[in-house]
Amino acid sequence: MEILAPLLQYLISGLTNGAIYALIALGFGIIYNATTIINFAQGEMVMLGALCAISIYHVNPSLPLAFAGGVAMVTVIGLVFERLALRPVRDPSPISLIIITVGGAVFIKGIAMLLWGKDPYSLPPFTSNVPIGLGPATILPQNLWVLGVGALLVLFLEAFLRLTLVGKAMRACAYNPRAARLVGISTGRMVQLSFGLSAALGAAGGILIAPLTLGVYDMGTMLGLKGFSAAILGGLGSILGGVLGGLLLGVAESLASGLISSGYRDAVAFLILLVALFIRPQGLLGGKQ
Amino acid sequence: MRLPRLLNRWLLFTAAVFLIALLMENEYYLTLLNFIGIHTLLVVGLNLLMGYAGQISLGHAAFFGLGAYTSGILTVTYGLNPWLAMLAGMIISGVAAFLIGIPALKLRGYYLAMATLGFGVIVYIVFTEAQAWTGGPSGLAGIPALHLAGLSFDTPWKLYLLIWMVVILILILSASIVDSRIGRALRALHDSEAAAESLGVNTQRLKLLIFVWSALYASLAGSLFAHTMNFIAPSSFDIMFSIKLVTMVVVGGMASVWGSLLGAGVLTILPEVLVFFHDFEVVIFGGILMVVMIFLPRGLVRGLLDLKEFRRYKRQGGAFPV
Amino acid sequence: MKSRASLVLVAVIMAGLICFGAAGAKAEKKPYVIGGIFSITGPASYLGEPERNTMEMLAAELNAKGGIKGNPVKVVIYDDEGDVTKARLHAEKLLKKDQALTIIGPSLTHTSMAVLPITQQAKTPLISCAAGIGITSPAKERVWTFKTAQTDAMAVSRIYQYLKQHNLTKVAILTVSTGFGVSGKEQLTKQAEEYGIQVVAQEVFGEKDTDMTPQLTKIRGTDAQTVICWGTGPAPALVAKNMKQLGVTIPLIQSHGAASRKFIELAGDAADGIMMPAGKLVVYPLLPDTDPQKAVCQEYDKKYQAQYNKPASSFGGYAYDAMMMLAQALEKAGADRAKIRAALEQTKNFVGVSGVFNMSPEDHNGLTPEAFVMVKIEKGDFKLIE
DSSP states (O other), X not given: OTTHHHHHHHHHHHHHHHHHHHHHHHHHHHHHHHHSOOOTTHHHHHHHHHHHHHHHHHHSOOHHHHHHXXXXXXXXXXXXXXXXXXXXXXXOOHHHHHHHHHHHHHHHHHHHHHHHOSSOBOOOOSSOOOOEEETTEEEOHHHHHHHHHHHHHHHHHHHHHHHSHHHHHHHHHHHOHHHHHHTTXXXXXXXXXXXXXXXXXXXXXXXXXXHHHOBOTTSHHHHHXXXXXXXXXXXXXXXXXXXXXXHHXXXXXXXXXXXXXXXXXXXXXXXXXXXHHHHSTTOSSOOOO | OHHHHHHHHHHHHHHHHHHHHHHOOSHHHHHHHHHHHHHHHXXXXXXXXXXXXXXXXXXXXXXXXXXXXXXXXXXXXTOOOHHHHHHHHHHHHHHHHHHHHHHHXXXXXXXXXXXXXXXXXXXXXHHHHOHHHHOGGGOEEOOOOEEETTEEEOSHHXXXXXXXXXXXXXXXXXXXXXXXXXXXXHHHHHHOHHHHHHTTOOHHHHHHHHHHHHHHHHHHHHHHHHHHHSEEOGGGGSHHHHHHHHHHHHHHOTTOHHHHHHHHHHHHHHHHHHGGGGGGHHHHHHHHHHHHHHHOTTHHHHHHHHHHHHHHHHHTTOOOOO | OHHHHHHHHHHHHHHHHHHHHHHHTOOOSOOEEEEEEEOOSSTTHHHHHHHHHHHHHHHHHHHHTTOBTTBOEEEEEEEOTTOHHHHHHXXXXXXXXXOOSEEEOOSSHHHHHHHHHHHHHTTOOEEEOOOOGGGTOSGGGOTTEEEOSOOHHHHHHHHHHHHHHTTOOEEEXXXXXXXXXHHHHHHHHHHHGGGTOEEEEEEEEOTTOOOOHHHHHHHHTXXXXXXXXXXXXXXXXXXXXXXXXXXXXXXXXXXXXXXXXXXXXXXXXXXXXXXXXXXXXGGGGGSOTXXXXXXXXXXXXXXXXXXXXXXXXXXXXXXXXXXXHHHHHHHHHOSOHHHHHHHHHTOOSEEOSSOEEOOBTTBSSOOOXXXXXXXXXXXXXXXXXX
C-alpha cells in the first residue's frame, strides 16, 4: 500500500497529460496522412484554443459556448493557415515545409502575444473543483473531463475515418494520392479538411486542460514538441499509435519525476523514446515505410 | 587554369573579410560579425549533413554546447590550457556524435529528426541540472580569453581576426570536401540511398562520418563561443537554437557552402534590424521566414539565382526550363 | 558564377550594415543616454515588460521636468528575450553605438552575468534588475556593477526566521529549474543549519511545467511540516492548486517571486493561507504611515496604474529604484561614468520601492532582510503577519 498509493497518483497525473499529448499527436497524424507534412504549428492551435475559449468565457460566461466557440474559431484559423501558408508553396520539399510551419508557429505565437499580452489567464473547471478520493489517491473532476472527452474525440475520429465517405476518401488520399485523384477525390479538399480537423482537435485539447494549467501565449511550443514526440513514438499516421504514444509519454514523464528525479524528468522521458525508436525505427504501431 | 582561379577566389574573399573589418569603426559591428562567424561554422557543418548527405539533425545545439561547456569547465574549474580544452571538447563531441549516430542514422526522415531532437533535449537538461559542473541555469562565469604566443584574444577586433581565420579555413576545407570523392559519394547518397549503395558506397559509414564531422565543427564553434562570451548558460543551447540552425541552412540554401555564410549572416542580423519593431519583432521574424520559404523554397542563393536566370530567359524570349 | 553572385550578395549585406551604422551616428543636443536591456519577450517577459514600462515612464517624467541638470534624458531599451547572446550584443551596442552612460538591466541572473564582463571592461556602470547574489559579489571584482533587486538570501532568512518562531523544523523545498530557483535552492539548503531547520525533500519543476502533482505526491510521503516553493510566473500558482487537489494540508510558503495580485487571481481559492516574503510594494496600503517606503510605493503604484492601467509589480520596482538612484547620481556627477559610479556607490538611505538602500564599496546591493515583510493570503487578499 505504501508504495502503491503514490504510484496511482503518478498514473492519474500521467494519463491526464498523456491524453492531451495524444490529441495533439492525432493532429500531427491527420495532417501527415493527408500531406506527409509535419505541421509544427500544431502546438499553437492548442494555445489558441485555450485563449479563445477564455476570451469568449469572459464575454459570456457559459462553458459549453466557450468550448464550441473556441474550437470553431481555431478550426477557421487552421483552414486559413493552410490556405495562406501552405497552398502557395512552390516546391513542397519536406524540409522547406518544416521551416514554413515553424515560421508559422513563431508568427501565430507572436500575434497571440500582441492580442492577449504576456500574462496567463485562468478558466474555471467544467464542473466542481472538489477532489474525488480514489482509494489512496485523489483526482479532480477536470481530470475526468480530460480523459472522458479525449476518449470520445478519439472514438469519433476513428468512426469518421472508417464509416463516412469523406473519411474513407481521406484515408484513400493517405494511401495513394494519385490513385485517389483518379477515382475523383479532390485531394486539395482533403488537405484542407485535414488541417481544419487537426486544428479542432488541438483546440479541444487546449480548452480541456486550460482549467488545470492556465492559458498563456507561449504554452503551445512545448506541448507541440511533446505531441510530435508522441506521434513519432506511436508511429506517424496511426491513430491508435498516436493515442498510445501520448499516454505512454505522459505516464513516463510522471513516473520519472516521481520515482527518479524531477529535474531529469524530460531527459528520462526522451531517453525512453530514443530507446523505443532504436528498437522499432518505425514507431510502436507504424507500418513499414 | 582551374587552381589559380580557385585560389584567386579565396584570396579575394579573405581580403574582403579584412577590408570589411577595417571599415567597421564601431566594435559593436565586429561583435555582430563575430557571432555571424561562429554561426557560420555551425551552419556549414549542418549543411554538409543536410544539404549533401540528406540527413536532418534537430539536435546540433547539443554539440555546440558540448564544445562550449568542455572548454568552459576545463579552463575555469581545472585551469587547463584553452587550446587543449578545445581539443578535448572536439573529442567529446565527436565520440558523442559517433555513439548517438550509430543507432540514430539508421532512422529516416522525421524519425531521425525526432531522435536528434531527443538527444538535444537530454543534453540541454544535463547542462541545466548538473549544477556542480556546469553552474546550472545561472551559467558558468569567468571563462578566460584565448592566448597565442603572448597575444590575448580579448577584444572584438582580435577575436574577429581569430574567428574569421577559422571560418575561412573551415570554408576552404568544406569546399574541398564537397569537390572530393567523398563529396560525390555524398551527393549520390542524397539522391538515392539505394543507388549509392549499389555503386559500392557504404552509406551507413558515410552518413556516420559526416555526422561526426559536422559535430566537430559545432564543437569548435562552441569553444570559440565560450571564449568570446567569457560566460555560458544552458539557454544558448536549447532546441530552439537547433531549429534556428536548420533555418539558417535552409534560408541560405542547401548544398551550398556560400549559402551557409549567407544564411548565418541574414538570420543573425535580422533580429538586430527588427529590434526597432519592439514586440512586433517576433511576428515579423516568423512572417519573413514563411514568405522566404514559400517563394524561395531553395533558399536565398538558389532562389535569387533562379530569378536572375528566369529574367534572362524572358529577355531572350525563350521559355524557362522548369 | 553562382559563388560570385553570392559574394556580391554578402558584400551588399555588409555594405548595408555599414550604412546602417553611419546613419545611427548622428547626435542632437547632448542628452544623457541611459541604456536598458530587459527580457521583454520570451519566457521571462513578465519581468521585462514592467521594467521597460517603468523606465520609459520615468524618463518621460524627468524630461517633462526639464531633464537632469538641463540635459534631456534619452533611454534606449533593447529586448534580450532571455538569451545571453542577444544580451551581450545589445550591451555592446549600448556601449559602443549608443554611448550609454549607464545600463539598467538585464532582468535575469544569467543574462546579467553575460553582460557584466564587457560593461566592467568598458568602465560603464551596470545596475542589474536580477536576484542572483553572484552579480554583485565579490564586490572587489564587481567595481562597476550594482543591483536593485533583493537577493534571495534575504528572502530565505525572512522565511526561516518565521519558521523558527513557529517551531517548524522540517521543510520540503520545491524549486523552479531557472537561475532564480537554483539560487533559491542554494540559499535554502545553505541557511537551513543556521536556523536549525532540516530539509527533508528537494524537488524541482520546469519554468513552463503545468503539473507538479508527482513532485507533491513525493513530498506528501515525507514528514515535512512545510512546503517552500521557489518560482516565478504561473507555475507557483499551479503548485498551490495541485496541493489542494492532493489534499496536502501542511502550510505552503511561496517565494517573493510569487508576491503579486496576479498570483492570487491565478491560484483562486487555493491561494488562501499561503504565506510569503513580499516586497513592500505589494502590501503598501497595509503598512503603518511611519514606514518610509509607504509613500514611495504609493506614488509608483499610482503613476504606473494611471499610465498602463495595470498595478505596478515588484519587478518594475527594480527598474524604478535603478532609474531614480541613477537620476540622483547623474545630478551629482554629470556625464562622467567614473563619477556616476562613485556617486552610486555612495548612495545612502535611499528610500526605494524594493527597500532602503545603503551602498558601500563592499556592498553593491545595499539592502537588508528588512526589505521584505511576511504576508499571508486571506480571503483573496494579502495580510501582514507579525
